[in-house]
Every structure is written in structure tokens, then in C-alpha cells.
Amino acid sequence: AFKAAVLIQQWYRRYVARLEMRRRCTWRIFQSIEYACEQDQIKLHNFFSYLMDQFTPSSSKERDFISRMFVSGESYKEAELEKCCDYESIEVPDSYTGPRLSFPLLPDHATALLEAFQQKQQLHARYVLNLLHETRKHLKQLPNISHVSTCYSEEVTVCGDLHGQLDDLFLIFYKNGLPSPSKSYVFNGDFVDRGKQSLEILVILFAFLLIYPKEVHLNRGNHEDHMVNLRYGFTKEVMQKYKVHGKKILRMFQNVFCWLPLATLIDQKVLIIHGGISDTTDLNMLEKIQRDKFISVLRMKKRKESSRKPEIQAINGESKPDTDAAGNEAAPRLSLQPQSAQAPSTANRLEFSRWLRQTVQEQIDTCRRLVDVSESEPEELTYSSMVSLKDVDEPCWTRQEEWKQILDILWSDPMPQEGCRENKVRGGGCYFGPDVTEKFLEKYSLQFLIRSHECKQEGYEFCHNRKVLTIFSASNYYEIGSNRGAYVKLGPELIPHFVQYQANKTAHMLTMTQRQGIPVALISRVEESAFRALREKLFAHTSALISAFKAYDGDNTGRITLSNWATAVESVLRLGLPWRMLRLQLVRSTEDGMLEYKSWLDNLAMEQRSQEHIQSSLLEVIYRNRSNLETIFRIIDRDHSGLISFEEFQQTWKLFSSHMNIELTDDGINDLVRSIDFNKDGNIDFNEFLEAFRLVKQCP
Amino acid sequence: IVAEIEKKITEAFEVFDRESNKTVDVREIGCIVRSLGCFPNEAEVQELVEQVNMEVEEPGGFIHLEQFLPVMTKVLLEKRFLPIPEDVILHAFEALDENKCGYITKEDLVKHLTEE
Numbered sequence: 001a002f003k004a005a006v007l008i009q010q011w012y013r014r015y016v017a018r019l020e021m022r023r024r025c026t027w028r029i030f031q032s033i034e035y036a037c038e039q040d041q042i043k044l045h046n047f048f049s050y051l052m053d054q055f056t057p058s059s060s061k062e063r064d065f066i067s068r069m070f071v072s073g074e075s076y077k078e079a080e081l082e083k084c085c086d087y088e089s090i091e092v093p094d095s096y097t098g099p100r101l102s103f104p105l106l107p108d109h110a111t112a113l114l115e116a117f118q119q120k121q122q123l124h125a126r127y128v129l130n131l132l133h134e135t136r137k138h139l140k141q142l143p144n145i146s147h148v149s150t151c152y153s154e155e156v157t158v159c160g161d162l163h164g165q166l167d168d169l170f171l172i173f174y175k176n177g178l179p180s181p182s183k184s185y186v187f188n189g190d191f192v193d194r195g196k197q198s199l200e201i202l203v204i205l206f207a208f209l210l211i212y213p214k215e216v217h218l219n220r221g222n223h224e225d226h227m228v229n230l231r232y233g234f235t236k237e238v239m240q241k242y243k244v245h246g247k248k249i250l251r252m253f254q255n256v257f258c259w260l261p262l263a264t265l266i267d268q269k270v271l272i273i274h275g276g277i278s279d280t281t282d283l284n285m286l287e288k289i290q291r292d293k294f295i296s297v298l299r300m301k302k303r304k305e306s307s308r309k310p311e312i313q314a315i316n317g318e319s320k321p322d323t324d325a326a327g328n329e330a331a332p333r334l335s336l337q338p339q340s341a342q343a344p345s346t347a348n349r350l351e352f353s354r355w356l357r358q359t360v361q362e363q364i365d366t367c368r369r370l371v372d373v374s375e376s377e378p379e380e381l382t383y384s385s386m387v388s389l390k391d392v393d394e395p396c397w398t399r400q401e402e403w404k405q406i407l408d409i410l411w412s413d414p415m416p417q418e419g420c421r422e423n424k425v426r427g428g429g430c431y432f433g434p435d436v437t438e439k440f441l442e443k444y445s446l447q448f449l450i451r452s453h454e455c456k457q458e459g460y461e462f463c464h465n466r467k468v469l470t471i472f473s474a475s476n477y478y479e480i481g482s483n484r485g486a487y488v489k490l491g492p493e494l495i496p497h498f499v500q501y502q503a504n505k506t507a508h509m510l511t512m513t514q515r516q517g518i519p520v521a522l523i524s525r526v527e528e529s530a531f532r533a534l535r536e537k538l539f540a541h542t543s544a545l546i547s548a549f550k551a552y553d554g555d556n557t558g559r560i561t562l563s564n565w566a567t568a569v570e571s572v573l574r575l576g577l578p579w580r581m582l583r584l585q586l587v588r589s590t591e592d593g594m595l596e597y598k599s600w601l602d603n604l605a606m607e608q609r610s611q612e613h614i615q616s617s618l619l620e621v622i623y624r625n626r627s628n629l630e631t632i633f634r635i636i637d638r639d640h641s642g643l644i645s646f647e648e649f650q651q652t653w654k655l656f657s658s659h660m661n662i663e664l665t666d667d668g669i670n671d672l673v674r675s676i677d678f679n680k681d682g683n684i685d686f687n688e689f690l691e692a693f694r695l696v697k698q699c700p
Numbered sequence: 701i702v703a704e705i706e707k708k709i710t711e712a713f714e715v716f717d718r719e720s721n722k723t724v725d726v727r728e729i730g731c732i733v734r735s736l737g738c739f740p741n742e743a744e745v746q747e748l749v750e751q752v753n754m755e756v757e758e759p760g761g762f763i764h765l766e767q768f769l770p771v772m773t774k775v776l777l778e779k780r781f782l783p784i785p786e787d788v789i790l791h792a793f794e795a796l797d798e799n800k801c802g803y804i805t806k807e808d809l810v811k812h813l814t815e816e
Contacts, residue, residue, distance in 0.1 A: 004792035005812035008804075010741045011789055017734030024715045416721050563704045578711035581735075 030478040032575040087129035125245035139259035160452035160471035164195025189221020189274035193232035220260035276412030459486025643683035738781035
């Protein structure tokens with residue numbers, strides 16, 4: 001009987017081990033795809049930056065378009081902002097049954113908001129704008145680094161990423177209590193994107209911020225950035241919920257985000273930042289930076305220093321008064337090769353940049369006159385250093401250095417190895433090692449760091465010898481059952497005490513039982529979701545995969561070994577995944593250890609095919625660019641109306657096609673544009689936009 | 701073939717390598733070995749760990765990939781700890797299931813494991 005028992009034990013252990021392996025692999029899949037996406041975002045930015053450098057507008061129309069896209073879109077002018085927060089003119093109908101706010105806010109308002117959101121009600125646009133207006137006023141007077149002391153309210157609760165998951169915030173409040181004079185909270189950024197209730201979370205957090213200004217502290221996260229919002233869902237959410245006033249609300253949020261403090265310091269001993277640090281992080285600089293100048297931390301590539309000087313000289317020497325004429329005369333047709341630095345083209349770019357500077361300066365002067373604000377420094381546009389007008393007025397560090405400080409704080413991740421290197425996975429910030437942490441803590445006499453930014457299975461995780469704590473408050477982040485959320489409480493002793501939770505009760509129960517090895521549909525479900533995402537990614541790289549496979553198939557048999565399959569796939573996708581472990585889930589049929597790759601890829605394609613039966617190669621292109629196209633569409637659709645005018649589309653097309661190396665004449669574009677507008681309403685909506693790329697690929 | 705086996709082992713190892721420094725907690729070795737297709741019992745896992753730690757001066761709570769790889773490769777090449785055939789396992793269950801109810805409880809299993 002003993003022997004029998006041992007056998008069963010063996011079998012059982014093996015079963016548990018396999019489950020564990022599956023669980024971890026699934027985790028890795030989600031994480032690697034998530035970070036690869038963030039990298040895309042940065043690449044997209046570099047793309048725009050590249051275009052900006054290369055594109056010479058050949059007509060005033062084009063110039064206007066570019067300027068709209070990159071200049072006026074990103075600056076905030078006091079006058080326009082006043083127009084935005086003109087909430088008083090917005091009437092609230094009597095039929096509105098949601099909460100009505102009046103300022104200054106009282107605790108009752110917060111409770112009303114909580115109840116309303118629990119019942120899925122929506123706050124009227126007028127109150128949203130009003131709230132944002134007041135929030136901005138409040139945030140403006142806060143320093144870059146908030147200071148909290150545990151002697152006022154004995155314990156401080158620190159929460160990490162929430163990412164629009166309102167249920168988690170409710171859970172936290174339920175378990176820990178609402179903010180109050182005896183209950184301090186620090187929310188460490190990334191309140192928005194991905195989850196569907198980012199707006200509600202912000203409203204609640206801002207409300208509490210105003211009601212209990214001493215006890216509630218908010219840090220900016222990398223997602224409190226409108227360029228990131230465009231892609232990850234917040235912009236969409238706002239426009240869907242507020243069809244009439246959405247644009248105004250978004251502009252206000254954009255502004256409020258850049259006024260969020262960058263860090264919080266508890267008892268001068270514990271520093272809380274969203275991402276991490278780098279070996280150049282300087283708290284003194286961080287305290288003094290004008291944080292509101294960095295509307296978006298995702299920035300264009302800086303223009304080379306060398307090109308600046310001749311530009312300035314040329315501008316001083318320029319005597320051409322009429323930029324329009326100059327622009328038209330000297331500008332060549334838009335060529336699809338990068339411009340070489342010849343005198344005429346340089347002149348064009350200089351002309352253009354000069355015109356930009358003039359325009360910007362004019363705008364600023366107009367604003368100044370309107371608002372009668374004597375700011376000590378002219379308004380800075382974060383987007384392009386080429387319009388930096390305050391070269392002379394700079395403090396002892398450069399705008400570039402300031403930007404790096406903020407980027408590092410918001411985007412960095414800890415790593416186990418020593419040193420500090422560029423964070424290539426995310427495309428921003430760096431990886432910092434335990435030695436960097438050690439030096440930093442010593443330099444500023446700190447005990448440890450608290451940060452967020454990375455999803456952790458248990459909701460929290462220590463590293464660097466317990467000197468760095470990651471706290472993540474969005475449970476079930478990747479999928480139901482993927483992870484717990486947590487918050488940490490610190491008393492005067494500054495000893496962390498954790499509370500974990502999981503928003504979905506059933507999911508929580510399942511996680512419990514899965515530990516005891518009982519087969520749970522949960523693992524399968526999360527796994528299924530992960531593999532679906534992975535297969536999509538594989539499909540999107542079909543042509544690259546075919547080339548890679550062919551390289552291993554010298555005899556052109558159409559088959560490769562599974563070992564080569566794994567190597568090839570990794571070389572194309574670069575996700576760092578254990579492909580041999582995942583193989584069984586991805587590759588169904590093999591013959592004596594060999595895979596027929598063509599039919600495997602065909603099978604993948606069949607799963608992805610939409611109803612339109614588009615050729616798989618075209619679908620591949622669309623898929624690969626799908627999230628980018630949506631972002632691009634939204635960027636061009638400046639007024640967030642969901643529609644692009646013909647002209648806007650033409651300009652966009654030129655820009656994008658030069659990036660994709662597709663030749664198309666102006667006439668070709670016109671025909672294309674006309675044929676795209678399927679419903680002939682004179683505008684292009686997003687579906688028509690997507691269709692456009694398919695059609696071009698079909699052109700001979 | 702050896703190269704392929706080594707790649708497989710390395711992959712499995714890395715999944716459990718939390719800090720990406722080529723070491724895993726010694727308690728996870730059992731999991732790794734089993735997910736590579738082997739069915740060792742606890743005693744056999746311990747033996748394996750000892751084998752891996754033979755060269756190591758001060759075996760701590762961590763196993764390094766360098767020592768693990770050769771030992772594990774040998775295990776896979778020699779096809780040690782093969783899976784028990786299904787009918788044997790069924791037989792085992794039936795042997796313990798005195799009441800013939802089709803299942804055994806956790807307590808029963810524990811009892812049998814700890815009694816001898």
C-alpha cells in the first residue's frame with residue numbers, strides 16, 4: 001500500500017509542477033507582450049519625430065497641418081484653457097439625477113460620488129470640468145515632491161497602479177477605509193488607461209484630494225500623459241462617455257496631469273515614485289524643475305546640437321520677409337528619400353522652423369496680452385526643442401537634463417544585476433541595479449524606495465535586498481485570476497504591512513484552490529487568453545517568420561525541426577519567451593519531430609481572418625499596424641470627432657507612406673481618398689481609414 | 701540532440717529564475733525536473749540536488765544553472781524517472797481505495813505515506 005501511495009504522490013507532484021510551469025509561462029507571455037507594446041509607442045513617437053525632421057511642407061496648407069499636429073496641439077495657452085474650463089456656461093438639466101458638486105467640496109460630496117459610481121451613474125460634464133479646474137488650482141501650489149509625516153496621521157497607506165479598475169479602488173476603500181484626517185493615502189500614479197473606469201477613478205481621487213489636501217497625495221505615473229492615453233484607452237473612454245464636452249475635458253486632464261507632483265517623501269526616509277531611479281537621479285533638480293512644462297514625457301528626438309547654431313545664424317541673416325513665398329519657391333516636391341543636408345533643403349527647414357518660431361512667439365504674445373500674465377519665462381513647448389525660445393534664460397541645467405530626470409522617475413525598472421542601463425524594453429527610462437539603489441539611498445539618507453509600474457503576482461514584491469518595494473494595486477490585470485492587487489501601510493516605525501486582495505470573488509477562490517493542486521478552469525482560461533494574444537502576434541509577423549524558417553530549410557522541403565522553429569520564432573519576435581515550453585500549445589501537428597511551417601502559418605491565418613476575407617498578407621500589415629493606425633488616426637483627428645477631413649487624410653497619407661516606403665503620386669492620393677469615403681459623407685471614419693491601407697498594398 | 705536537450709533544460713530553468721541571474725531556489729528544482737517530463741519521487745529529487753551540489757563548496761538555498769545543466773542533461777539522456785504507465789497508477793489507486801468508491805481522500809494518502 002505504501003508503494004501505491006508513493007506512486008500516486010509522484011504522479012500528483014508532477015501534475016502540480018506542470019500546472020505551475022504553465023502558470024508562469026502564461027505570466028511571461030502577458031508581460032513580454034505588454035512591454036513590447038510600450039516599446040511600440042516610443043517607436044511611433046520616433047517615427048513622428050523622424051517625419052518632422054524630414055518633411056518639408058510644400059504648401060502653406062501642409063505647413064498648417066504640421067503645425068496643428070505638433071505645435072498648437074501640444075501647447076496650452078491660458079486663454080484657451082479658460083475657454084475650456086468655462087463650465088459655468090454648461091447647463092445641467094433638471095432631469096440629471098447624478099451628484100451635484102459645489103465648491104469647496106465636502107466629505108458628503110465624495111460619498112455621493114462613490115455611491116453614484118457604484119450605481120454606474122455618470123457625473124455631468126459641468127461638474128467634471130469644475131472639479132478639474134479646482135484640482136488644477138490646488139495642484140499648482142504643490143511642490144514637485146510632496147512631504148508626508150507619520151506623526152500627523154499615524155499610518156500612511158500607499159497604493160500602486162490602478163489602471164482604470166474602479167472595483168479595486170472600491171475594494172481598497174472598503175478594506176482600509178476612506179481617506180480622512182486620520183487616514184492618509186498616497187496614490188502612486190497610473191490611475192488611467194487599460195481599465196474602463198479611469199475617469200471615475202480620477203474624479204474620486206481628485207475629489208478626495210480637494211477635501212483632504214493634507215492627507216491625500218497623488219504622484220504622476222507614466223500613463224498620466226496624453227500621448228500614452230491616446231493609445232491605451234483613456235482618450236477613448238472620455239470621448240465615449242462625454243460626447244459633447246469630451247474634447248474640453250481631455251484638454252483639462254492633459255493640463256492637470258502635468259501638474260501632478262512627481263514624488264512623495266515620507267518622514268524624509270521613504271521615497272515614493274512611480275517608476276524608479278537612475279544613476280543620475282538628482283532630487284535637488286527634481287524639486288526645482290517646472291514640472292508643468294512636461295506635458296508629455298514621450299518626447300521627440302532632440303535635434304542635433306550642431307544643426308542649431310547655423311540655424312540661429314541663418315535666421316539672423318535671413319532677409320526674406322515672406323515665408324510663404326520662400327517656402328513655395330524653394331521647396332521640392334515631397335520626396336520619399338530622406339533629405340540630404342544640402343543648402344536649399346536646409347534653408348527650407350530653417351525657413352519652416354523660423355516660421356514656426358514666429359508663429360509660436362506671436363501666439364505667446366497674444367496670450368500674454370489676453371491674460372496679462374507676466375510669467376518669468378516664456379511658455380515652453382515640450383514637443384520640439386527647435387522652437388525653444390529660452391536658450392539664453394536656461395538655469396544651470398538643460399531642458400534635456402530635466403526631461404531625463406522626469407523620464408527616469410516615471411519609466412525605470414529595477415533589475416537584479418548591478419549598474420544602470422537603458423530600458424530598451426519599454427523604450428524609456430532605465431534599468432537600475434542594487435548598487436544604484438544603495439548609492440541613491442545613502443546620498444539622500446533614505447531607508448527604502450516604494451515604486452509601482454510593474455505588475456506583480458502577489459500585488460507587491462521586494463527587491464534589491466528589501467530596499468526597493470514594488471506595489472501594484474490593479475488585481476486581475478492581465479486576465480481574471482492573473483494576479484492579486486495590494487496596498488502597503490506604513491506606521492511611524494516605517495515597517496511595511498501589506499494587504500492583498502483580488503477584485504473578483506470567484507477568481508480569488510479559484511486562486512486559493514489552485515494552490516492545492518485542484519485542476520482549475522482558471523489556469524486554462526488565463527492561458528487561453530495569453531495564447532490567443534501570442535498567436536495574434538505570431539500571425540502579424542508571418543512574412544518575417546517565413547524568411548526565418550526558410551533560412552533553416554536549405555533543401556526547401558517545407559519542413560524544419562522543432563528546435564529550429566523555436567530559435568527562428570525568438571529571433572523574429574524577440575519576446576524572450578521559453579518557446580520550447582510553449583510549443584505544445586502553439587504547434588499542434590508534427591511529423592517525426594519536423595514541422596511543416598507553411599501550413600502552420602496558414603492555420604494561424606485562418607484563425608485571424610475577419611469576415612472580409614482579405615488576403616492574409618494585407619491583413620498581416622493591418623494587424624501589425626493596427627494599434628498604431630488607431631493612434632495615428634486619433635492624433636490626426638485633432639478635434640476628436642471620430643472623422644478626418646479629406647485634406648487631413650492626404651497629409652497623413654504622405655507622411656505615413658514615406659515611412660513605409662510606398663510610392664504614390666498626388667493624383668493617386670486623390671483617387672484613393674475619393675474611393676475611401678465609402679459612404680460619401682465627405683469625411684473618413686476609422687474603418688474607412690483602415691481600409692485605405694489595404695487598398696494601397698493592392699496597387700501594382 | 702544534446703544541444704536541444706540543453707536548450708530545453710535552460711528554458712525550463714529560466715522560467716523559475718526570478719531574478720534572471722541563472723539561479724533558482726532549491727525548492728523549485730522538483731518543479732523544474734517534473735515539468736521536463738520526469739516523475740521522480742521526493743527522495744529522488746533530493747538525490748538529484750545532492751548530485752548537483754557535489755562540486756559546490758557551500759551549497760546555499762540556491763542552485764546554479766551551471767551545475768544543474770550537466771546533471772539534468774544526463775537524467776534526460778538516460779531517461780531516468782520515466783512516467784508510470786497508466787494502468788499501474790490505476791492499480792495503485794485501486795489498491796488504496798478499499799471501499800471502491802472511485803476516489804481516495806487526502807487524509808488516506810497522508811496516512812499511507814506517513815505510516816511506514
